[in-house]
Amino acid sequence: MSLPVIGAALGTAGLENWRDWILEKNRDLELQAFHTAAVLDGDWSAEVAHTKKLLDGYTGRLGIHGPFWGFTIGTSDPEVQKIVARRMDQGLDVCAALGATQMVIHSPYSTWDYNNLDNFPDNRRNLVDNVHACIGAAVKRAEDQGVTLVMENIEDIDPTDRKFLVESFASPALKLSIDTGHAHYAHGSTGAPPVDYFVTAAGDLLDHVHLQDAEGYADRHWALGEGTIRWPAVFRAIAALDARPRLILELRDKAGIAPSMTYLEQMGLGQ
Template sequence: MAPRALGTMIVHGYPRASLDAELDLAQWIGAEALEILPRWRSYPDPAPLRRAAADRGLRVHSAHGCWGGEAIRAARVDLGSTDPKAHADSVADLRRCVDWLAEAGGRALVVHPGGLSDRAERDARRDALARGLLALADHARGTGVVVAVENMPPGVHPGSRMADLAGIVAELGRPELGLTLDVAHAHISADAASETLAAGPLLTTTHVHDNDGRHDTHHPPGRGTIDWPAWFAALDAIAYEGPIMLECVKRVREDRSTYMPEVLDPFVRRRTW
């Protein structure tokens, strides 16, 4: 399979991180695709971002939707909440995220299936998550946006295992729904390769960072214990053609020497600017 495009998350709308500096960093990494983490409480205008990225030959691929306290109007965003008001407010905020990403020109909205929860509430939370995803699919129809549910570290019921999320998305059967594989979350919950195989053809996008298999530290690839060749073999097995989206930009922003391009270079299409 041909090397996949390299992408990276950048932030937008944060007072201490200018857009130009974030785009400079993306180009230094060699990315061609972007995932945007907006400062959702301020709901920053996506139009200048879209223009600035395009002017540099970068494309907006995805955005990280609201979660927890990183919300727009809701007190907290939790798609698995069994509280009717909290659930309705969560869906409403994520609808706003769909609209924002459509205006930014992106395709995949990454959403969390919920937060830490009690295993005894699993069935009720699964029902709430399915209803929330169906409402978001209805809202995303015709926008070109796919709502891609992310696998979480242990403690989210359901949500920590990709097979559970894949089962929900497959049951709903909507083209506006897909999956995000967070390779480092998978490394903690099970292993990256098997969780990727569980996602199968529903895999829409990725979050790529490294850890020691115990703590979600968001280190750059090569700074942890993930078996990268095995993970890329699993991507080949499911014929995934989307970007390899780095989610370690905070570490790289703080110290560029932590980024080891040689770890991913055999598997990705990295641009030189």
């Protein structure tokens, strides 16, 4: 069985630098240049045109990181829900312009939620209802557009909460994402299970993985091998799935892509 092909999350400058590496194996690519309010509220057409020129000949799986700064998709304020819905629409507009088929969004579950969602009988249901109010229209639009929204763990402690939330939409256009560094932070600092447990819990709803290393204290986005994540266990858990999630290196310093790939190749985990 061939090793999984690893992709990367890149801004425009990163894509310019790593374009040949992406195109050599049509690696999964997540564009991270279209998620800020300033970009979304401005004219991003030139950026899209430049990106499409860079990707001439690319036939891999293309996605973007959607908007997330300044809001949660679980907000209870009806006026803020309208803002969230508009941001989701703007992200999907970018997907349509680029031909992207995936958009990363952020989980609403916080550390506080883990300890307090069962403090009142309606808390869990209310949070699910709030998320439906925020992104329900976007999920329907994504279905029509051929885009999958993938919900990434942020502070999540119990991975089954996010899975239940995604399943409540009963839509092929909403699936799960795992950020390995976020999961490892939650494992080391807030009592969450280890990263491979997050993968197993997601099961075949897993459609996207941010690969980054950390020490379990903070969101480091280090090159793979620099932290303490047990990568063989993570890749065994991924290999056990029928799903084929996009495997995306999301590193703070893009110079870490090369040593991360050397590490994975030497460990026999990826190519």
